[in-house]
Amino acid sequence: MELNKIEILLEKYFQGETSIAEENELRNYFSSPDVAQHLEQYKPMFGYFSLPKEQMLKQETPLLSIPKFRDGDKKRYIAWLSIAASVVVLLGIGTYMFYNYDTVNKKEDLGTYDDPEVALRETQKALALLSNHVNVGIESVYYINEYQESKELIFKQ
Incomplete structure (x- = not known):
């Protein structure tokens, strides 16, 4: 059973x-x-x-021993520790700048021209494009003005 x-x-x-x-x-x-x-x-x-x-744990793990310092040794240890931390920070910043140097330089190159006549033509093209977009925006404002006037006429009566 x-x-x-x-x-x-x-x-x-x-x-x-x-x-x-x-x-x-x-x-x-x-x-x-x-x-x-x-x-x-x-x-x-x-x-x-x-x-x-x-099962029991039979292996003992040694404790981390903290070094004991005299007064002068402790100050020297802290000084070296701060120097090492500064070096690590500087290396980090240097590495970051080294790997991002190309992207920073590419952003600064906005298209320069050696020939003044070519520069003038390109500037005129850019200004004409800007003018067209501004004119489209102004036309929209006229429509809004017309709408506002119509609304005022309707709701005043």
Whole structure:
């Protein structure tokens, strides 16, 4: 009868439907010496879960020893530590500037012209384009003005 119950519990265990009490019952069964022959294959699995309880940490880890300083040594240590931190910060800034130097220079080059006549033509093109866009904006303002006047006429009456 007990063997049948253990097989049912095993099936429930593999389906993920067992309770803690049922899992403890399985663990107790597989840790006993009288396990059925056809269930021997599951013994290492349930025996594995009981091993960590029995194992103890035997290796001791040494504590980090903090050096003891005399008064002068402590000041010297702090001075060297601050110098090292400054060097690390400067190296970081230098590395950042080195890798971003090309992008900074590319942004500064906005298209210069050696020939004054070419520069004049390009400036005139840019100003004409700007003028067209400003005129479109002014036309929109006229429509808004017309709308405002119409609204005032309608709502005054």
